[in-house]
Amino acid sequence: MCRYKEEDYLLLSGLQHFEFCPRQWALIHIEQQWEENLHTTEGKIMHERAHDKDFAESRKDVIISGGMSVFSSELGVTGECDIVEFRRDENGIQLFGREGKFIPTPIEYKKGKPKEGKEDIIQLTCQAMCLEEMLCCNIEYGFLYYGETRKRQKVIFDEDIRQRVKDDLKLMHQYYKRAHTPNTKPTAKCRACSLKEICVPKRSKYKSVSDYILDRLGDDE
Ligand code: SF4
Known part of the structure; x- marks a missing residue:
């Protein structure tokens, strides 16, 4: 079984970016680019409230722990x-x-309502x-738990969703190692993307200068 070294661990929070758009993840986590918009600011405030670090509370049959650090050497991730x-x-x-004995249950707080994509589910899994x-x-x-609906949504950690976590992280490690930002086609998601001004999705369909030159050299051979 492959075990990652600690220095190669990726941020678990990046999984939601990668599921939303691999290019967005690479721009943030490889190129260190970030732009605030209303969605990210509201989300950050809600997270700061939930991430009340080292907070622990005991009730009758339950212990509630806030801001618990986690990692996996098998997945190469920490968060x-x-x-x-x-x-x-x-x-x-x-x-x-x-x-006594206890069963742990992770709970993730999100602003807004349940999304069409699986990014929140992947992160929780x-x-x-x-x-x-x-x-x-x-x-x-x-x-x-979604702030807008004020409801908890139960997520079952089945084999398919676990495999998707593994597949995503494998690809993320490959991109990270090569410092590669993938190109993706613009989609409806781009409208809500906090990086749309930096990413310029319409331009990503054009080749990079180096790819253009390599193609032209190939034509001459
Ligand atoms: S603007 Fe679109 S293609 Fe670019 S990072 Fe955002 S979602 Fe991805």
Whole structure:
């Protein structure tokens, strides 16, 4: 099994960008470009509230942990969970300094409402996969909480979604290693993209200068 070194870990939060658009992810995480818009600012404020670091609270049968750091050497990723709820369950795992056994459940807070794409689901699934590796347990489901609907959406971590997390991260590692920003065709998503001014999607259909020269050299051979 491939294990990544810590210095090669990618940010877990980048998965949602990659699922939204691989080019957006590369612009942010490889080229370090970022532009604030209303969506990103509102999202950041909501996350800052949820990521109340090192916050932990115990109720009768549940421990609630905020801003928990997670990682996976198998996936080569690191990040934070907004909230992890540890519910008392005899089929769960033991926690240091606590009596009994618990099952962890990751919960991610999002502004807005459930999206058409799978970016939020992928991000939450990756959090669960990290927790599984760190705590040697199985996590069957988690929740996404949306600020606009004020509802929790249950997410089942099935094999298909787990495989998609693995496939995305494999590709992200390949791009990152080569410092490669992929070109993508403009789509309806571009209208809501915080990087549309930087990305200039209409131009990405044209070849780069180096690709043009290489093509012309090929023509002359
Ligand atoms: S503007 Fe469109 S193509 Fe460019 S990064 Fe954003 S979503 Fe991707």
